[in-house]
Amino acid sequence: MKTFSSYMLLLAALLSSRVTSAQEQVLKNTILVQVGTKNHGNVYTSTNLQQALVQQRAQHPDKNLSVVFTEPGTYYFDTTLVITSTLANGEGHILFSKLHPEDKVTLSGGRPIQVKWSLWKNGIYKATLDLPYTFDQLYINDELQIRARYPNYDSSARHYNGSAADALSPERIKTWRHPEGGYVHALHKGEWGGYHYRIKGVNSDYTLQLEGGYQNNRQMGMHAQHRFVENIFEELDTVREWYYDQPHKTLYYKPAPGTRLSSARVVISRLPTVIALKGTAESPVRNVEITGLRFAHTAPTFMDTREPLLRSDWTIYRGGTVLLDGTENCSIKACEFDHNGGNAVFVSNYNRHAQISGCHIHDAGGSGICFVGNPDAVRSPLFEYNQSQPLASIDTVPGPKTSHYPDSCTAYDNLIYRTGTIEKQTAGVQLSMAMNITVSHNTIYDVPRAGINVSEGTWGGHEIAYNDVFNTVLETGDHGAFNSWGRDRYWHPNRQTMDSLVAAHPWLIRLDAIHTIRLHDNRFRCDHGWDIDLDDGSSNYHIYNNVCLNGGLKLREGFYRTVENNVILNNSFHPHVWFANSHDVFRHNLVTAAYKPIGIKYWGDEIDYNCFPDSAAMPPLTDKHSLAGSPGFVNPLGGDYRVIPSSPALRTGFRNFPMDNFGVVSPQLRRLAKKAPLPVLAQQHLLSSATTNWSGAGIKNIETLGERSAAGLPDNNGVYVVSVPAGFRYRLQAGDVILKAGTTPVHNVAALLEITTRGNSWPVHLTIFRNQQQLVI
Incomplete structure (x- = not known):
């Protein structure tokens, strides 16, 4: 299949009347749909674009459709552009692109507004704004502003850019005249993600009437300290804060010094999704490519995040700035997702060979890229941590029940950072109810929870390789730069019940985790948890050639994990509460501290042939053939943790692997990406x-x-x-x-x-x- 990226230069040549005869032959099967900004005022009518596509497809069922945004600038869509299987029926491709590579074209889910500001008081300006709806994000000159909040925004604060125990104190609530429509955001009590609530009213004892709290699948209540409130008029007290009084149709804003409001561009968030590819397994959307565009200004979706992801800790909103739902061979390439309110890209239900590559995803309210199947594909699904089912009621057929899940999809060469700015149960890349997903050469950092998360064992086969993931779990806890759960159909929240179940029926273990997940050649760092965290029954993994920079590697419960040839710096191996006959293997690894076991009675199939920093770190019960001594790193100060020929690690079977293949590969993304912080304590000893x-x-x-x-x-x-x-x-x-x-x-x-x-x-x-x-x- 010839991808449409190769057509872009030809399109530019055609539109500039410089097409050659050979190019003309290539393009004769392509219908151009040109979109410009000048003739459409402030809001581009995406409804008209959809109608134009429907008309062109009806007239040219076997032609390629190329939607070309011919002028640089921002195109404000009034509705979500929906590409159906009728439009993309497999007989012709659809391409969305800009005309010239140097152009900056933004597809916006926001709405530009014209307002006349007047000084109100205390440096606060106000403007009449008559809208039939409220909104959650305000942009001034394309910069996201801060909704009036307590405590005030503090870029240096670890949690929520400012949190306080007294955010919900009766004394503070007494100062609010009409808090209805405000929001409470709070971490989970165990720091396992977060909650969001809409304020509905105030009780007589000055506690709040709240709606929400369903955004976390492990209900334990909100954290006593890490919480804040926003959209409260009385809390508008510092620069860049704003408040929209919808009943009185008035927008209030306190600009930063030097801001010229009279000429400022003002945009409000409106649509949660800009483009949706909507098909089914029976009639998928095929061969659509979106390339080279910037997406911005989409609306937050934290109050719509309520669907549980089986027995993981997650709930989700099944949508994003771009949604792929029921597709084949569709791709998003070299796009930027900038300050959107929810998920950037969501790949939902049936999808085959979807590719997200070369994208720059940052400052997203939700996750970066999600691959999430439908629970109707899961046999014997359960939807909350404490749920369980007797053996007699478990469907014992291996693998998926339907085809309604992503399979053979790819996230490659994406730069992802500052996701989860609103929601905290998020990830740079999220996998759930999916199979054979490739996540490779991505750079992910500055995230509140995991960089890469696998929600359960359904159905494995993923290759997670050559990623650079650091500055993770910045606002939450008990998690990892790479995190997984394995609460599959055999798993039971009562450990004694589960022990007896898997001992009697070990074939249950791989009914869902049918294919091995390969986690290799990554570099991970977590300073508030583990670098690699396989939690709660995660099974059927091969983990090799990874560099763990700080948090170590944890295996809790689970079966059939082979961990070999990894470098674990400033830390060690954390085995937690293993099963008898787990068949786990830990060999040929280089650790820099003693093992840190918790609740271990059984040690798997093989724990041996590892390298320790000194004899004091050697364990008494395992590792009969392991060695101790200085590892002899080639260049630890430069991040090269290969070992020199005289290293004892090589005598244990450890083999050097490349240390320069982590993260994004595109030159433009490599220039933008942060560098992973290298471990300091290990350097000091050297x-x-x-x-x-x-x-x-x-x-x-x-x-x-x-x-x-x-x-x-x-x-x-x-x-x-x-x-x-x-x-x-x-x-x-x-x-x-x-x-x-x-x-x-x-x-x-x-x-x-x-x-x-x-x-x-x-x-x-x-x-x-x-x-x-x-x-x-």
């Missing part, structure tokens, strides 16, 4: 001399050829940064080398201390060497 305390930061001289090589320096001049405390006055990172303080060269630690203590005056700038580049900070 340095040749003691560090010096520099106002809380650890620094040292550069003394050896190895240290010079790790930093990429031409000589020994400079000061190596070993560690940096939170809130340090310079934006340094461990591994930086300080070359100048102000304009004065810094050759060693003594010179830096003399400069920065002289007259109690610190230089404004430092010149540093980072990632083999000289920077000024």
